[in-house]
Amino acid sequence: MVFQISIKYYTLVRRLTYSKMSHRLLKENIKKHVRINSKDLDTICSFFEPKYIKKKEFLLTQGDIYKFEGFVLEGCFRVFTIDKKGNENVLHFASKDWWLMDIDSFMNQTPSHLNIQALEDSQVLLISRTDKLALYESVPIVEKLFRIMSQKAIVAWQRRLIRNHSLTAQERYIHFIENYPKIASKLTDRQTSSYLGITHEFLSKIKRSKK
Template sequence: MTNQLKQNIQKHINLSDTEMDQFCNLFKIKKIKKKKFLLQKGEICKFEGFVNKGLFQVYHIDKKGVKQVLHFAIEDWWITDIDSFTNQKPSGLFIEALEDSEILIISNADKEFAYENLPQVEKLFRIMTQKSHVALLRRMIDNLSKTADQRYIDFIEKYPELHRRLTNVQVAAYLGISHEFLSKIRRKITKCQKNKL
Protein backbone atom coordinates (compact mmCIF):
# COMPACT_ATOMS: atom_id res chain seq x y z
CA MET A 1 0.00 0.00 0.00
CA THR A 2 2.89 2.39 0.64
CA ASN A 3 5.06 1.63 -2.42
CA GLN A 4 3.81 4.67 -4.32
CA LEU A 5 4.33 6.85 -1.23
CA LYS A 6 7.89 5.55 -0.83
CA GLN A 7 8.67 6.32 -4.48
CA ASN A 8 7.30 9.85 -4.05
CA ILE A 9 9.40 10.43 -0.92
CA GLN A 10 12.55 9.13 -2.65
CA LYS A 11 12.19 11.83 -5.31
CA HIS A 12 12.85 14.44 -2.61
CA ILE A 13 14.92 12.96 0.22
CA ASN A 14 17.07 9.96 1.11
CA LEU A 15 15.92 7.77 3.98
CA SER A 16 17.33 4.42 5.05
CA ASP A 17 14.98 1.44 4.68
CA THR A 18 14.35 1.52 8.44
CA GLU A 19 13.62 5.26 8.43
CA MET A 20 11.36 4.91 5.40
CA ASP A 21 9.34 2.16 7.07
CA GLN A 22 9.18 4.13 10.32
CA PHE A 23 7.84 7.19 8.47
CA CYS A 24 5.40 5.32 6.21
CA ASN A 25 4.00 3.42 9.20
CA LEU A 26 2.74 6.76 10.56
CA PHE A 27 0.24 6.96 7.67
CA LYS A 28 -3.25 5.48 7.88
CA ILE A 29 -5.15 4.37 4.82
CA LYS A 30 -8.56 5.90 4.15
CA LYS A 31 -10.97 4.94 1.36
CA ILE A 32 -13.38 7.59 0.11
CA LYS A 33 -16.29 6.93 -2.24
CA LYS A 34 -17.01 9.19 -5.21
CA LYS A 35 -18.86 12.41 -4.21
CA LYS A 36 -17.95 11.94 -0.52
CA PHE A 37 -15.97 14.52 1.44
CA LEU A 38 -12.56 14.19 3.00
CA LEU A 39 -13.04 17.67 4.51
CA GLN A 40 -15.94 20.11 4.67
CA LYS A 41 -16.10 23.81 5.42
CA GLY A 42 -16.13 24.47 9.17
CA GLU A 43 -14.22 21.30 10.07
CA ILE A 44 -10.63 21.40 11.32
CA CYS A 45 -8.30 19.63 8.88
CA LYS A 46 -6.55 16.92 10.89
CA PHE A 47 -4.52 15.35 8.11
CA GLU A 48 -2.04 15.79 5.34
CA GLY A 49 -2.70 13.21 2.66
CA PHE A 50 -1.00 11.38 -0.17
CA VAL A 51 -3.33 10.22 -2.96
CA ASN A 52 -2.71 6.53 -3.57
CA LYS A 53 -5.63 6.11 -5.96
CA GLY A 54 -8.36 8.34 -7.32
CA LEU A 55 -9.07 12.02 -7.81
CA PHE A 56 -9.99 14.88 -5.46
CA GLN A 57 -11.02 18.50 -5.90
CA VAL A 58 -10.33 21.25 -3.36
CA TYR A 59 -12.79 24.11 -3.60
CA HIS A 60 -14.34 27.13 -1.94
CA ILE A 61 -17.88 28.43 -2.37
CA ASP A 62 -18.07 32.22 -2.57
CA LYS A 63 -20.82 34.48 -1.16
CA LYS A 64 -22.79 34.19 -4.41
CA GLY A 65 -22.77 30.39 -4.16
CA VAL A 66 -20.24 29.96 -6.99
CA LYS A 67 -17.82 27.05 -6.66
CA GLN A 68 -14.18 28.07 -7.11
CA VAL A 69 -11.87 25.09 -7.58
CA LEU A 70 -8.42 25.81 -6.15
CA HIS A 71 -6.80 22.61 -7.31
CA PHE A 72 -7.18 18.91 -8.00
CA ALA A 73 -5.15 15.96 -6.76
CA ILE A 74 -4.62 12.62 -8.48
CA GLU A 75 -2.36 9.67 -7.76
CA ASP A 76 1.10 10.62 -6.46
CA TRP A 77 -0.06 14.11 -5.35
CA TRP A 78 -0.40 15.44 -1.80
CA ILE A 79 -3.52 17.15 -0.46
CA THR A 80 -4.60 19.09 2.62
CA ASP A 81 -5.96 22.44 3.75
CA ILE A 82 -2.57 23.69 4.93
CA ASP A 83 -4.02 26.71 6.77
CA SER A 84 -6.51 24.66 8.78
CA PHE A 85 -4.03 21.80 9.31
CA THR A 86 -1.17 24.03 10.48
CA ASN A 87 -3.19 26.46 12.58
CA GLN A 88 -5.87 23.99 13.71
CA LYS A 89 -8.66 26.39 12.80
CA PRO A 90 -11.94 25.69 10.95
CA SER A 91 -11.48 25.23 7.23
CA GLY A 92 -13.10 27.38 4.57
CA LEU A 93 -12.60 24.63 2.00
CA PHE A 94 -14.16 21.41 0.79
CA ILE A 95 -12.10 18.39 -0.28
CA GLU A 96 -14.30 16.04 -2.31
CA ALA A 97 -13.56 12.76 -4.05
CA LEU A 98 -14.43 12.87 -7.76
CA GLU A 99 -13.74 9.13 -8.11
CA ASP A 100 -13.63 6.23 -5.67
CA SER A 101 -10.33 7.05 -3.99
CA GLU A 102 -7.74 5.85 -1.54
CA ILE A 103 -5.57 8.23 0.45
CA LEU A 104 -2.76 7.77 2.97
CA ILE A 105 -3.10 10.32 5.76
CA ILE A 106 -0.77 11.52 8.49
CA SER A 107 -1.96 13.45 11.54
CA ASN A 108 -0.41 16.63 12.89
CA ALA A 109 0.90 14.77 15.94
CA ASP A 110 2.49 12.03 13.82
CA LYS A 111 4.00 14.61 11.48
CA GLU A 112 5.56 16.39 14.49
CA PHE A 113 6.83 13.03 15.76
CA ALA A 114 8.47 12.46 12.36
CA TYR A 115 10.06 15.93 12.46
CA GLU A 116 11.61 15.18 15.84
CA ASN A 117 12.77 11.63 15.08
CA LEU A 118 13.48 11.72 11.34
CA PRO A 119 15.10 15.09 10.53
CA GLN A 120 14.99 14.44 6.77
CA VAL A 121 11.19 14.44 6.87
CA GLU A 122 11.18 18.14 7.71
CA LYS A 123 13.19 18.69 4.52
CA LEU A 124 10.59 16.67 2.57
CA PHE A 125 7.70 18.86 3.70
CA ARG A 126 9.76 22.03 3.20
CA ILE A 127 10.44 21.04 -0.42
CA MET A 128 6.77 20.21 -1.00
CA THR A 129 5.65 23.49 0.57
CA GLN A 130 8.05 25.43 -1.66
CA LYS A 131 6.80 23.64 -4.77
CA SER A 132 3.17 24.33 -3.81
CA HIS A 133 4.00 27.99 -3.21
CA VAL A 134 5.66 28.30 -6.63
CA ALA A 135 2.69 26.60 -8.33
CA LEU A 136 0.27 28.95 -6.56
CA LEU A 137 2.27 32.04 -7.58
CA ARG A 138 2.44 30.89 -11.20
CA ARG A 139 -1.29 30.28 -11.22
CA MET A 140 -1.98 33.76 -9.79
CA ILE A 141 0.28 35.36 -12.41
CA ASP A 142 -1.39 33.35 -15.19
CA ASN A 143 -4.84 34.43 -13.97
CA LEU A 144 -3.74 38.06 -14.10
CA SER A 145 -1.81 37.99 -17.36
CA LYS A 146 -3.28 35.28 -19.62
CA THR A 147 -6.59 34.97 -21.41
CA ALA A 148 -8.99 32.16 -20.52
CA ASP A 149 -8.08 30.51 -23.84
CA GLN A 150 -4.39 30.51 -22.93
CA ARG A 151 -5.07 29.22 -19.42
CA TYR A 152 -7.18 26.36 -20.80
CA ILE A 153 -4.51 25.35 -23.33
CA ASP A 154 -1.84 25.51 -20.60
CA PHE A 155 -3.98 23.33 -18.34
CA ILE A 156 -4.54 20.55 -20.89
CA GLU A 157 -0.87 20.62 -21.92
CA LYS A 158 0.44 20.55 -18.35
CA TYR A 159 -2.07 18.01 -16.98
CA PRO A 160 -3.22 15.81 -19.90
CA GLU A 161 -4.13 12.81 -17.71
CA LEU A 162 -6.00 14.96 -15.21
CA HIS A 163 -7.85 16.78 -18.00
CA ARG A 164 -9.14 13.49 -19.41
CA ARG A 165 -10.64 12.57 -16.01
CA LEU A 166 -12.52 15.84 -15.46
CA THR A 167 -15.81 17.14 -16.78
CA ASN A 168 -16.01 20.48 -18.60
CA VAL A 169 -17.87 21.90 -15.59
CA GLN A 170 -14.99 20.94 -13.27
CA VAL A 171 -12.35 22.40 -15.59
CA ALA A 172 -14.38 25.62 -15.96
CA ALA A 173 -14.63 25.97 -12.15
CA TYR A 174 -10.84 25.60 -11.94
CA LEU A 175 -10.26 28.21 -14.65
CA GLY A 176 -12.76 30.61 -13.07
CA ILE A 177 -15.02 30.76 -16.12
CA SER A 178 -18.51 29.55 -16.94
CA HIS A 179 -19.13 26.15 -18.50
CA GLU A 180 -20.67 27.92 -21.51
CA PHE A 181 -17.58 30.08 -22.00
CA LEU A 182 -15.34 27.00 -21.82
CA SER A 183 -17.49 25.36 -24.52
CA LYS A 184 -16.89 28.41 -26.76
CA ILE A 185 -13.13 28.17 -26.15
CA ARG A 186 -13.12 24.46 -27.00
CA ARG A 187 -15.07 25.10 -30.23
CA LYS A 188 -12.65 27.88 -31.20
CA ILE A 189 -9.61 25.63 -30.57
CA THR A 190 -11.19 22.77 -32.55
CA LYS A 191 -11.92 25.13 -35.44
CA CYS A 192 -8.33 26.46 -35.42
CA GLN A 193 -6.96 22.89 -35.42
CA LYS A 194 -9.15 21.93 -38.39
CA ASN A 195 -8.04 25.00 -40.32
CA LYS A 196 -4.40 23.99 -39.84
CA LEU A 197 -5.02 20.58 -41.42
Protein backbone atom coordinates in the same frame (compact mmCIF):
# COMPACT_ATOMS: atom_id res chain seq x y z
CA MET B 1 -12.84 -25.73 5.55
CA VAL B 2 -9.55 -25.95 3.78
CA PHE B 3 -11.05 -23.74 1.17
CA GLN B 4 -12.05 -21.13 3.72
CA ILE B 5 -8.63 -21.02 5.26
CA SER B 6 -7.02 -20.58 1.91
CA ILE B 7 -9.32 -17.67 1.13
CA LYS B 8 -8.43 -16.07 4.41
CA TYR B 9 -4.78 -16.67 3.80
CA TYR B 10 -5.00 -15.29 0.31
CA THR B 11 -6.77 -12.20 1.57
CA LEU B 12 -4.14 -11.67 4.21
CA VAL B 13 -1.31 -12.01 1.73
CA ARG B 14 -3.04 -9.69 -0.68
CA ARG B 15 -3.49 -7.13 2.03
CA LEU B 16 0.13 -7.23 2.98
CA THR B 17 1.25 -7.12 -0.61
CA TYR B 18 -1.18 -4.36 -1.26
CA SER B 19 -0.06 -2.43 1.77
CA LYS B 20 3.54 -2.70 0.67
CA MET B 21 2.58 -1.62 -2.81
CA SER B 22 0.73 1.38 -1.54
CA HIS B 23 3.56 2.47 0.67
CA ARG B 24 5.88 1.99 -2.23
CA LEU B 25 4.19 4.76 -4.15
CA LEU B 26 4.51 7.00 -1.12
CA LYS B 27 8.15 6.05 -0.72
CA GLU B 28 8.92 6.79 -4.34
CA ASN B 29 7.23 10.14 -3.95
CA ILE B 30 9.26 11.04 -0.88
CA LYS B 31 12.48 10.02 -2.56
CA LYS B 32 11.79 12.48 -5.34
CA HIS B 33 12.18 15.28 -2.83
CA VAL B 34 14.94 14.23 -0.38
CA ARG B 35 17.75 11.76 0.01
CA ILE B 36 16.60 9.51 2.80
CA ASN B 37 17.65 6.22 4.35
CA SER B 38 15.25 3.31 4.32
CA LYS B 39 14.84 3.22 8.09
CA ASP B 40 13.50 6.79 8.18
CA LEU B 41 11.38 6.03 5.15
CA ASP B 42 9.84 3.02 6.88
CA THR B 43 9.19 4.99 10.05
CA ILE B 44 7.45 7.75 8.13
CA CYS B 45 5.31 5.37 6.13
CA SER B 46 4.30 3.36 9.17
CA PHE B 47 2.11 6.25 10.31
CA PHE B 48 0.11 6.40 7.10
CA GLU B 49 -3.13 4.42 7.08
CA PRO B 50 -5.06 3.59 3.97
CA LYS B 51 -8.57 4.88 3.56
CA TYR B 52 -11.12 4.33 0.82
CA ILE B 53 -13.38 7.11 -0.28
CA LYS B 54 -16.29 6.73 -2.61
CA LYS B 55 -17.09 9.02 -5.47
CA LYS B 56 -18.68 12.30 -4.35
CA GLU B 57 -17.77 11.71 -0.70
CA PHE B 58 -15.90 14.39 1.20
CA LEU B 59 -12.58 13.98 2.94
CA LEU B 60 -13.03 17.46 4.38
CA THR B 61 -15.91 19.91 4.51
CA GLN B 62 -15.68 23.68 4.90
CA GLY B 63 -15.97 24.53 8.59
CA ASP B 64 -14.39 21.32 9.81
CA ILE B 65 -11.02 21.27 11.47
CA TYR B 66 -8.58 19.30 9.42
CA LYS B 67 -6.92 16.54 11.42
CA PHE B 68 -5.28 14.51 8.65
CA GLU B 69 -2.93 14.92 5.79
CA GLY B 70 -3.32 12.69 2.80
CA PHE B 71 -1.48 11.19 -0.09
CA VAL B 72 -3.49 9.95 -3.06
CA LEU B 73 -2.91 6.34 -4.10
CA GLU B 74 -5.72 6.00 -6.58
CA GLY B 75 -8.54 8.15 -7.86
CA CYS B 76 -8.95 11.88 -8.01
CA PHE B 77 -10.01 14.73 -5.74
CA ARG B 78 -10.98 18.34 -6.08
CA VAL B 79 -10.10 20.92 -3.48
CA PHE B 80 -12.40 23.92 -3.55
CA THR B 81 -13.99 26.73 -1.58
CA ILE B 82 -17.43 28.22 -1.80
CA ASP B 83 -17.34 32.02 -1.67
CA LYS B 84 -19.94 34.48 -0.40
CA LYS B 85 -21.64 34.65 -3.76
CA GLY B 86 -22.08 30.87 -3.63
CA ASN B 87 -19.57 30.15 -6.39
CA GLU B 88 -17.23 27.20 -6.18
CA ASN B 89 -13.56 27.99 -6.68
CA VAL B 90 -11.33 25.02 -7.36
CA LEU B 91 -7.88 25.51 -5.89
CA HIS B 92 -6.52 22.37 -7.42
CA PHE B 93 -7.08 18.73 -8.18
CA ALA B 94 -5.16 15.81 -6.75
CA SER B 95 -4.83 12.46 -8.42
CA LYS B 96 -2.45 9.53 -7.88
CA ASP B 97 0.89 10.56 -6.39
CA TRP B 98 -0.32 13.96 -5.15
CA TRP B 99 -0.68 15.28 -1.64
CA LEU B 100 -3.89 16.48 -0.03
CA MET B 101 -3.67 19.01 2.72
CA ASP B 102 -5.32 22.05 4.15
CA ILE B 103 -2.21 23.68 5.54
CA ASP B 104 -4.08 26.54 7.16
CA SER B 105 -6.53 24.42 9.12
CA PHE B 106 -3.98 21.74 9.89
CA MET B 107 -1.36 24.17 11.23
CA ASN B 108 -3.62 26.40 13.25
CA GLN B 109 -6.48 24.01 14.01
CA THR B 110 -8.96 26.59 12.79
CA PRO B 111 -12.12 25.75 10.84
CA SER B 112 -11.26 24.97 7.26
CA HIS B 113 -12.21 27.14 4.31
CA LEU B 114 -11.78 24.19 1.98
CA ASN B 115 -13.74 21.21 0.75
CA ILE B 116 -12.02 18.08 -0.46
CA GLN B 117 -14.22 15.78 -2.50
CA ALA B 118 -13.53 12.54 -4.33
CA LEU B 119 -14.35 12.74 -8.03
CA GLU B 120 -14.24 8.95 -8.33
CA ASP B 121 -13.77 5.99 -6.01
CA SER B 122 -10.40 6.71 -4.45
CA GLN B 123 -7.80 5.54 -2.00
CA VAL B 124 -5.61 7.72 0.14
CA LEU B 125 -3.00 7.22 2.81
CA LEU B 126 -3.73 9.39 5.82
CA ILE B 127 -1.54 10.54 8.66
CA SER B 128 -3.11 12.06 11.75
CA ARG B 129 -2.07 15.48 12.95
CA THR B 130 -0.73 14.03 16.19
CA ASP B 131 1.46 11.54 14.37
CA LYS B 132 2.64 14.16 11.92
CA LEU B 133 3.70 16.52 14.68
CA ALA B 134 5.47 13.65 16.42
CA LEU B 135 7.23 12.75 13.19
CA TYR B 136 8.61 16.26 12.84
CA GLU B 137 10.28 15.77 16.20
CA SER B 138 11.42 12.17 15.92
CA VAL B 139 12.52 12.06 12.29
CA PRO B 140 14.24 15.36 11.50
CA ILE B 141 14.34 14.83 7.77
CA VAL B 142 10.57 15.17 7.73
CA GLU B 143 11.06 18.89 8.27
CA LYS B 144 13.29 19.05 5.22
CA LEU B 145 10.88 16.95 3.21
CA PHE B 146 7.95 19.23 3.83
CA ARG B 147 10.10 22.37 3.56
CA ILE B 148 11.13 21.32 0.08
CA MET B 149 7.65 20.19 -0.93
CA SER B 150 6.24 23.49 0.29
CA GLN B 151 8.80 25.52 -1.60
CA LYS B 152 8.00 23.64 -4.78
CA ALA B 153 4.34 24.33 -4.17
CA ILE B 154 5.03 28.05 -3.83
CA VAL B 155 6.78 28.10 -7.18
CA ALA B 156 3.77 26.37 -8.72
CA TRP B 157 1.36 28.89 -7.19
CA GLN B 158 3.45 31.79 -8.42
CA ARG B 159 3.44 30.42 -11.94
CA ARG B 160 -0.27 29.86 -11.86
CA LEU B 161 -0.89 33.46 -10.79
CA ILE B 162 1.27 34.73 -13.62
CA ARG B 163 -0.64 32.59 -16.07
CA ASN B 164 -3.89 33.97 -14.74
CA HIS B 165 -2.61 37.50 -15.26
CA SER B 166 -0.90 37.10 -18.59
CA LEU B 167 -2.91 34.51 -20.51
CA THR B 168 -6.44 34.53 -21.89
CA ALA B 169 -8.94 31.94 -20.73
CA GLN B 170 -8.39 29.99 -23.94
CA GLU B 171 -4.63 29.94 -23.45
CA ARG B 172 -5.03 28.81 -19.84
CA TYR B 173 -7.38 26.05 -20.94
CA ILE B 174 -4.90 24.78 -23.51
CA HIS B 175 -2.09 24.97 -20.98
CA PHE B 176 -4.14 22.96 -18.51
CA ILE B 177 -5.15 20.11 -20.80
CA GLU B 178 -1.66 19.89 -22.28
CA ASN B 179 0.10 19.84 -18.90
CA TYR B 180 -2.39 17.74 -16.95
CA PRO B 181 -4.02 15.54 -19.59
CA LYS B 182 -4.73 12.68 -17.19
CA ILE B 183 -6.51 14.84 -14.66
CA ALA B 184 -8.23 16.95 -17.31
CA SER B 185 -9.73 13.86 -18.89
CA LYS B 186 -11.43 12.92 -15.62
CA LEU B 187 -13.14 16.26 -15.11
CA THR B 188 -16.48 17.67 -16.09
CA ASP B 189 -16.34 21.00 -17.90
CA ARG B 190 -17.83 22.63 -14.83
CA GLN B 191 -14.92 21.49 -12.71
CA THR B 192 -12.36 22.54 -15.29
CA SER B 193 -13.91 25.97 -15.73
CA SER B 194 -13.96 26.52 -12.00
CA TYR B 195 -10.24 25.73 -11.85
CA LEU B 196 -9.55 28.13 -14.71
CA GLY B 197 -11.66 30.87 -13.14
CA ILE B 198 -14.27 31.15 -15.88
CA THR B 199 -17.91 30.12 -16.31
CA HIS B 200 -18.78 26.76 -17.74
CA GLU B 201 -20.71 28.47 -20.53
CA PHE B 202 -17.63 30.32 -21.63
CA LEU B 203 -15.53 27.18 -21.54
CA SER B 204 -18.06 25.58 -23.83
CA LYS B 205 -17.60 28.47 -26.28
CA ILE B 206 -13.84 28.19 -26.08
CA LYS B 207 -14.05 24.52 -26.98
CA ARG B 208 -16.29 25.22 -29.92
CA SER B 209 -14.02 27.95 -31.31
CA LYS B 210 -10.96 25.71 -30.91
CA LYS B 211 -12.29 23.16 -33.40
